[in-house]
Amino acid sequence: MAAQRIPKLKTILTVAKKELTDHLRDRRTATMIFLLSIAMGPIILLGLGYFIGSIEAKAEKKEIYVVGNEYAPDLINFLQRQDMKILPPKPEFRALIKQGNHDAVMVIPADFNEKFLTGEAKVELVYDDTRQSASAASEGVLRRVLRAFNTEVATLRLMARGVSPSVLRPVEIQDTNLGTAAQRAAGVLFIIPWITLIGCVTGCTAMAVDLAAGERERGSLEPLLMTPIGRDALVMGKGVAVSIYSLGIAVLTLMGFALTLKYGNLPAIGSVLSLSAAQYGMFFLMLLTFAPAMAAIQMLLATYGRNFKEGQTYASYAITLVALIPSVAMFAQVKDATWQLFVPVLAQLMVITRLLRGETTDLIHYLLPAAINTAIFVVAMVLIARLLRQEKIIFGRA
Amino acid sequence: MIEVRNLSKSFGSVVAVDQISFTAPNGQITGLLGPNGAGKTTTIRMIGSLVEIDSGTALVDGFDVVQEPDRARRACGILTDARGLYTRLTARENIRYYAELHGIDVARSEATIARFTNWLDMASIIDRRTDGFSQGERMKVAITRALVHEPSTVILDEPTNGLDVMTTRALRELIKRLRAEGRTVMFSSHIMQEVAALCDEIIIIAKGKVCAQGPTEALLAQSGRENLEDAFVVLAGIDDETLNQAEAG
Structure with missing residues (x-):
C-alpha cells in the first residue's frame, strides 16, 4: 500500500x-x-x-354562517349589534366542511329559546380542525362571538339579581405579548x-x-x-x-x-x-x-x-x-x-x-x-x- | 522495461494469475497471447497497480509497482478495456486533462497531441466533443490519453478489439513507431495473426500460467507446428474446443 x-x-x-x-x-x-x-x-x-394573508383575512372577517336564526332572536340580535353579517350556509355544508370548502357553521336547535331561559341552551359548532383551510379559521370567530354573548347575558342576569359582574372575573387578564413581530x-x-x-x-x-x-x-x-x-x-x-x-x-x-x-x-x-x-x-x-x-x-x-x-x-x-x-x-x-x-x-x-x-x-x-x-x-x-x-x-x- | 517475477493473484478461490514471470525489454514488442480468462488483463491491472498483488513483484523501468507506485505509473502508459471518455469534453480536453494530471506543461502536451493527431488521423475529431464517437474514434482518443505523458513503457490490453480495418492498421503503425522510439511495447491479444505479425517476442498464457515464451519461430520449433495458431494450441495445452469457445466468447 x-x-x-x-x-x-x-x-x-x-x-x-x-x-x-x-x-x-x-x-x-x-x-x-x-x-x-x-x-x-x-x-x-x-x-x-x-x-398567511388569507388566514388573517378569515380571522378578521365579519361574516358568519348560522342555521336556525329564528330560534334564537336574542343571540341573533347580539350578533347584529357586533356588526356581524349573518349568512345562511349552503344546504350540504357538513360535507363541504369535511372537504375543506366551507366556513364553520353555527347550528341553533329549535328548543333554544325555551332552554335559554333556564340556562340549558346549546348551540352546535360545525367545523373540521384537521383542515388548514376554511373552517378552522372561521371556527375561532364563532367561538369568540359566542363567548362575548355568554358574558353579556351572564352580566345582565347577575346585575338583575344585584350581584356585581366582577364575580364572573375573579382574575382580570391583561395581555402583554413579549413575542415580537x-x-x-x-x-x-x-x-x-x-x-x-x-x-x-x-x-x-x-x-x-x-x-x-x-x-x-x-x-x-x-x-x-x-x-x-x-x-x-x-x-x-x-x-x-x-x-x-x-x-x-x-x-x-x-x-x-x-x-x-x-x-x-x-x-x-x-x-x-x-x-x-x-x-x-x-x-x-x-x-x-x-x-x-x-x-x-x-x-x-x-x-x-x-x-x-x-x-x-x-x-x-x-x-x-x-x-x-x-x-x-x-x-x-x-x-x-x-x-x-x-x-x-x-x-x-x-x-x-x-x-x-x-x-x-x-x-x-x-x-x-x-x-x-x-x-x-x-x-x-x-x-x-x-x-x-x-x-x-x-x-x-x- | 517490464519485469514480472512470480506474480500471483487469486479472487476468492479462483486463481487468476499463478506464478507468472516474464521480461519485456526496451525497443521490443512483446505479445501477451492467451484465451479469454487466461489472466492477461489481471496481469496488466497488477502492473498498473489497479489490482493488489498477492505475491511476487512487478517492476516498470526498475520501479516496483507496490513500493513506488507513482514512479511506476509515470513510467508506463496503460490502455485497458475501460476506455470511457468524458462526453461533454472535446477529444483534446479529454487528453489534456490527463496531461495536467501527469503534471505536463501545456506546450509539451500540445506537441504530443499534435503528433498523435497526425499519426492516428484525428484532425477532424480532435476538437469535437466525444459524445457519439465511434468505437475506433474513442480508442484513438483513449490511447493518446494513455500515452500523453510519453511513457517509456506502453501496455495495451486487447487494443484492436472492435476496431475496423483502417483503425487497426493505424494502430499497428503506431505500435511499430513506439518500438522505433526505443519504448517497451507490450500488448495482449487473442488474435494470432496480429500477434504473429507484430511481436518480436510472444508470451503464451493459459490458466494463469506462462506456457511458453520466445519469438514466433522459436515457438513454432518448440511445438513442432507450422503456424502460430496450432503452436498456441499445443503450447497452451488446450484442445481446439476450448480455444473456439474462448474466441467466440
Whole structure:
C-alpha cells in the first residue's frame, strides 16, 4: 500500500476545474437546476404570503354562517349589534366542511329559546380542525362571538339579581405579548433556511453520483486511477467541485428569497421581516462548511453504488434525512439546546432561526457546526479514497 | 522495461494469475497471447497497480509497482478495456486533462497531441466533443490519453478489439513507431495473426500460467507446428474446443 501523502493542491484544483467544466457543459441540467433554485424563493414566499394573508383575512372577517336564526332572536340580535353579517350556509355544508370548502357553521336547535331561559341552551359548532383551510379559521370567530354573548347575558342576569359582574372575573387578564413581530414571522420563515439546506443537498446529487458511480459506469475510472495523482487528490478534487456546485445552488436559492423579500409585494410577510446583509453573510458562512459535508456524504453513498442508478438511490437517502430531520424537530417541539449544534441540519437551522428572530448568536454557534461539518467532509473523503482501493469498487463487481 | 517475477493473484478461490514471470525489454514488442480468462488483463491491472498483488513483484523501468507506485505509473502508459471518455469534453480536453494530471506543461502536451493527431488521423475529431464517437474514434482518443505523458513503457490490453480495418492498421503503425522510439511495447491479444505479425517476442498464457515464451519461430520449433495458431494450441495445452469457445466468447 502506498504511503500516505499530502495531496497536491494543484492536482486537486485540476480535478475540480475539470469536473466543474464538465458538469456546467450539461446546459440543460445546469440551467434547470439554477432556474429552479432561484425560483424557489419567490414561489414559496408568495405562496406563504397568500396563505398567511388569507388566514388573517378569515380571522378578521365579519361574516358568519348560522342555521336556525329564528330560534334564537336574542343571540341573533347580539350578533347584529357586533356588526356581524349573518349568512345562511349552503344546504350540504357538513360535507363541504369535511372537504375543506366551507366556513364553520353555527347550528341553533329549535328548543333554544325555551332552554335559554333556564340556562340549558346549546348551540352546535360545525367545523373540521384537521383542515388548514376554511373552517378552522372561521371556527375561532364563532367561538369568540359566542363567548362575548355568554358574558353579556351572564352580566345582565347577575346585575338583575344585584350581584356585581366582577364575580364572573375573579382574575382580570391583561395581555402583554413579549413575542415580537420578527419572532412570529421567524416561525414561518423557518422555511427559508430549510429549503436552502435541502437545495444544497438535492442540487448536487446528480453531480456527486456521476463523479462516483458514473465515472465507473462510463469506464473512465480505471484509466484515472492509473495516473500518478493518487486516490486522495482525485477524491478531494471531486469533493471540492461538488461542494462549489452545491454552494452555488445554495447561494442562488438564498438570492431568490432575498430578492423576493426585498422587492416582492408581500404585505403579510415582508413588513415584519427583512434580513440584513450581515445576516445573509452569517448564513453563507454556515453553508460554507455545510455544503461540502453534504456533498461528501452523497459521494460516499454513491461510491458504494455499482452504477448510476444505484448510486442515486443511496444518495437519495441523504436527501430524505435532511428533509426529515427538521420536520421531526418541529413536531417534537425541540427547543434550542446545545446538543443540536452537534447535529448537522439541526445546527444550521437552529442558528439561522436565531438570526431570523433577531436573537444573539455566539461564536460557538458557528465554530462547532463548522468543525463537525469539516470532520464529516474529511472522513468521507478518506473513506472514499479507501473504497477506491478495493477491486470490487473499482470494477463494480457484486 | 517490464519485469514480472512470480506474480500471483487469486479472487476468492479462483486463481487468476499463478506464478507468472516474464521480461519485456526496451525497443521490443512483446505479445501477451492467451484465451479469454487466461489472466492477461489481471496481469496488466497488477502492473498498473489497479489490482493488489498477492505475491511476487512487478517492476516498470526498475520501479516496483507496490513500493513506488507513482514512479511506476509515470513510467508506463496503460490502455485497458475501460476506455470511457468524458462526453461533454472535446477529444483534446479529454487528453489534456490527463496531461495536467501527469503534471505536463501545456506546450509539451500540445506537441504530443499534435503528433498523435497526425499519426492516428484525428484532425477532424480532435476538437469535437466525444459524445457519439465511434468505437475506433474513442480508442484513438483513449490511447493518446494513455500515452500523453510519453511513457517509456506502453501496455495495451486487447487494443484492436472492435476496431475496423483502417483503425487497426493505424494502430499497428503506431505500435511499430513506439518500438522505433526505443519504448517497451507490450500488448495482449487473442488474435494470432496480429500477434504473429507484430511481436518480436510472444508470451503464451493459459490458466494463469506462462506456457511458453520466445519469438514466433522459436515457438513454432518448440511445438513442432507450422503456424502460430496450432503452436498456441499445443503450447497452451488446450484442445481446439476450448480455444473456439474462448474466441467466440
